[in-house]
Amino acid sequence: MKKNNIILIGMPASGKxxxxxxxAKILGYNFVDADIVIQEKDGRKLSEIIAEEGIDGFIDIENKINTGIEVEKSVIATGGSVVYGKEAMEHYKNxxxxxxxxxxxxxxxKRLKDVKQRGVVMKEGQSLISLxxxxxxxxxxxxxxxxxxKNSTMEEVVAELLSVLK
Structure with missing residues (x-):
């Protein structure tokens, strides 16, 4: 398995x-949205999984499914909560x-006007700043x-990322 993938992590609305x-377009790579993979494999929308399994149950499912993602030459956008899954993150590091x-x-x-609608995984009563x-x-x-x-456009972020990756 070659380490030729790019895995994007960060808060919801960070532009992953x-x-x-x-x-992915610039590099000629595939694009994988880990949240969509979870929905496909589990058969439920993320919001349904969270409602039915609770936060911890969702994180377990997210961890398992992310750990099973095997791709090459791909850019993977992960869910903001993926970092709670130790196995998933070790897998991605490899x-x-x-x-x-x-x-x-x-x-x-500014970007996260409606946290609930975005399906941000946060505990009951948790504030955005504590998250x-x-x-x-x-x-x-x-x-x-x-x-x-900083205050970059998405294009500027991509340009910076490409220069760092070279």
């Missing part, structure tokens, strides 16, 4: 899917380069490369 699609798309809390608040702080540590831990989006 958008950046992933553009990057599968390719893990890129953390880092977005500031201010920017995130951000909890996950940032994990994103930093697993990232091979961190791209700080």
């Amino acid at each position: 899917s958008t950046v992933g699609v553009i990057l 599968l390719g380069t893990v890129v953390y798309l880092k977005v500031s809390m201010d920017e995130l608040t 951000y702080n909890e996950r940032s540590v994990l994103y930093e831990k697993y990232a091979d490369i961190t791209v700080d989006e």
